[in-house]
Amino acid sequence: MVRIIGNFDIAEEVVQDSLLAALETWPEQGIPDRPGAWLMTTARRRAIDLLRRDHRYADKVALLERSTVNPDPPEADDRLRLIFTCCHPALATEAQVALTLRAVAGFTTQEIAAAFLVSEPTMAQRIVRAKRKIVEANIPYRVPQGPELVPRVDAVLAVLYLMFNEGYLSHSPATAMRRDLAEDAQWLTLLVDRLMPNQPEVLGLLALTMLNLARSAARFDAAGEMVLLPDQDRALWDRAKIAEGISTLERAGSMRAPGPYQLQAAIAAVHAESRSWQETDWPQIVRLYDALLGMSSSPVVRLNRAVALAQVAGPEVALGEVNDLAIALAGYHLLHSTRAELLDQLGEHQLAREARLRALELCQNPAERSLLERKLAG
Amino acid sequence: MKYVLLFVGTMEDQERFENMPADQMEAGMKAAGKWFEDYSRAGKIVGGEQLKGPQTATTVRFNDGKPIVTDGPFVESKEIIGGFAVVEVKDLDEALEMAKSWPAGPVEVWPAVER
Numbered sequence: 001m002v003r004i005i006g007n008f009d010i011a012e013e014v015v016q017d018s019l020l021a022a023l024e025t026w027p028e029q030g031i032p033d034r035p036g037a038w039l040m041t042t043a044r045r046r047a048i049d050l051l052r053r054d055h056r057y058a059d060k061v062a063l064l065e066r067s068t069v070n071p072d073p074p075e076a077d078d079r080l081r082l083i084f085t086c087c088h089p090a091l092a093t094e095a096q097v098a099l100t101l102r103a104v105a106g107f108t109t110q111e112i113a114a115a116f117l118v119s120e121p122t123m124a125q126r127i128v129r130a131k132r133k134i135v136e137a138n139i140p141y142r143v144p145q146g147p148e149l150v151p152r153v154d155a156v157l158a159v160l161y162l163m164f165n166e167g168y169l170s171h172s173p174a175t176a177m178r179r180d181l182a183e184d185a186q187w188l189t190l191l192v193d194r195l196m197p198n199q200p201e202v203l204g205l206l207a208l209t210m211l212n213l214a215r216s217a218a219r220f221d222a223a224g225e226m227v228l229l230p231d232q233d234r235a236l237w238d239r240a241k242i243a244e245g246i247s248t249l250e251r252a253g254s255m256r257a258p259g260p261y262q263l264q265a266a267i268a269a270v271h272a273e274s275r276s277w278q279e280t281d282w283p284q285i286v287r288l289y290d291a292l293l294g295m296s297s298s299p300v301v302r303l304n305r306a307v308a309l310a311q312v313a314g315p316e317v318a319l320g321e322v323n324d325l326a327i328a329l330a331g332y333h334l335l336h337s338t339r340a341e342l343l344d345q346l347g348e349h350q351l352a353r354e355a356r357l358r359a360l361e362l363c364q365n366p367a368e369r370s371l372l373e374r375k376l377a378g
Numbered sequence: 379m380k381y382v383l384l385f386v387g388t389m390e391d392q393e394r395f396e397n398m399p400a401d402q403m404e405a406g407m408k409a410a411g412k413w414f415e416d417y418s419r420a421g422k423i424v425g426g427e428q429l430k431g432p433q434t435a436t437t438v439r440f441n442d443g444k445p446i447v448t449d450g451p452f453v454e455s456k457e458i459i460g461g462f463a464v465v466e467v468k469d470l471d472e473a474l475e476m477a478k479s480w481p482a483g484p485v486e487v488w489p490a491v492e493r
Contacts, residue, residue, distance in 0.1 A: 090470060137489045138379045140469035148471070 203252035204261030210245030226367035426463030
């Protein structure tokens with residue numbers, strides 16, 4: 001579209017319209033066999049409608065009407081180009097996320113502002129600046145090729161992962177979980193997979209979103225209170241989604257190019273296949289975290305590993321690991337609540353209480369806050 | 379489209395460079411020279427220079443229209459510009475490819491105003 005119309009704003013508007021149409025139609029009629037061609041047809045039709053209103057574009061309308069939809073080669077799909085352009089590393093990460101939500105997923109500026117806790121004018125400015133940079137710096141509207149492709153796919157996945165996490169467990173004080181945002185991130189990942197098949201890390205992220213969303217029904221009780229993994233009623237987990245997630249992960253694994261999303265999905269898969277918290281294959285989970293740490297040494301991953309380690313080596317060893325992260329994650333509420341759990345297990349209830357109070361000070365999510373408050377009261 | 383690639387670095391980088399053993403400095407200069415040569419041959423470089431150190435720079439500014447000459451660069455910072463290249467390429471990605479292959483430190487990529 002941008003290529004044909006030569007104007008990022010109009011093309012974006014058109015693509016958005018067709019994506020909205022897709023979001024409305026697909027849930028009822030199912031995803032068409034060739035979503036790319038379908039979207040392109042819809043986008044072309046709408047572009048013609050829009051441009052007809054504007055005489056200056058008369059020539060371009062003629063051009064569009066002459067062009068026929070290219071039947072399906074993935075590189076011809078404009079949505080993919082749009083995603084790669086929105087997730088270009090020359091744009092700031094927040095701008096990448098905002099632009100993807102706006103231009104690809106069709107969110108309003110107001111919705112994006114609300115999801116990321118900034119004012120609407122701030123978000124509007126962020127989006128305008130990003131669009132301007134695309135035009136002024138001449139960020140190309142294309143899917144990168146060759147050695148450039150893998151790092152650029154990583155950048156796209158990072159945006160979708162961020163979007164998914166924000167949806168899955170919001171930072172916002174207003175809502176605990178924004179399933180629409182999480183499901184949209186999953187839908188976009190699915191779209192990327194359709195347009196660019198057989199990318200192991202795309203499949204890894206897709207599997208991760210499936211396995212996490214499969215647990216949705218068990219994550220909150222009837223009163224809307226959050227239920228953590230050890231206490232979840234596993235009968236409420238969606239077995240069909242879990243099976244889908246696992247087979248997606250297996251497809252990724254068969255390509256023998258492991259990556260952080262596949263490993264995180266593998267961890268989620270071990271949980272999904274366990275009958276209970278106690279019967280979980282903890283040594284396997286620790287090994288998967290070790291592999292993940294081998295790829296990127298993130299303190300948050302180390303914290304998660306420590307939780308699994310507590311099941312294998314006991315709370316004292318795990319607490320040592322967690323204390324090592326005290327400086328790196330001083331402002332992260334889960335460091336303090338994890339410490340609290342381990343201290344409780346060691347009988348240090350006073351210290352546990354102090355850690356939990358600190359976690360409460362740092363936590364914004366209402367469901368997590370309520371959980372901490374209940375533990376403090378109990 | 380035209381872009382200006384600014385070869386930037388810290389004061390410490392500059393000092394380290396100036397105090398390098400002769401053979402290392404020569405190797406570094408050679409790599410940078412080859413970069414310029416290769417891209418010039420490909421027709422992508424329009425112009426460029428290596429700059430002498432910031433202690434050699436002079437700034438002229440104006441006070442009520444009257445020029446005032448002072449020692450040193452205008453921007454007082456720990457970062458300096460060691461040189462620049464003006465490149466003529468298709469789009470930002472191509473300019474970034476060039477920047478990624480620059481052998482001597484960080485590069486700022488600025489699109490130039492088109493006339």
